[in-house]
Amino acid sequence: MNFESELSQGDFYIPECTECMKIVWPPSEFCNHCFGEVLLKKKVIEGKIIEFSRQGDAYFCLVEFEKEIRVMAKILKMPKIGQKVKISECGLINRNYFFHVV
Ligand SMILES: [Zn+2]
Structure with a gap:
């Protein structure tokens, strides 16, 4: 899942680090705290x-x-x-x- 492709379909997902569990914003592939992998876990409205x-x-x-x-x-x-x-x-x-x- 890619943040921008989900967003362009109208779905806003929260990018979250799989290592330190922090929200990564602006969205990035890697965490700006620990360089962990970022996944889109939760959709918010x-x-x-x-x-x-x-x-x-x-x-x-x-x-x-x-x-x-x-x-x-x-x-x-x-x-x-x-x-x-x-x-x-x-x-x-x-x-x-x-x-x-x-
Ligand atoms: Zn992290």
Whole structure:
């Protein structure tokens, strides 16, 4: 399993080291703590909004997953700090990750 190919199919997996069990972010083949092998063990859909800003008719928010991973995501309805959100869509555009949450 490859992080980017899973993501481009709409599945967000947490890259985790098989040696030290730490989350490896940004995703990499080898752990940035111990150089252990990284596997995609767990699929997540739910995160928490850390902050947001308005851009045009949508909002962009910083969403935290598993208390460690933070990504930028687009949300249509006005969000609240601390709000739980779910990934409705994710993928790759020009090799950049994108996330839509609801
Ligand atoms: Zn490790």
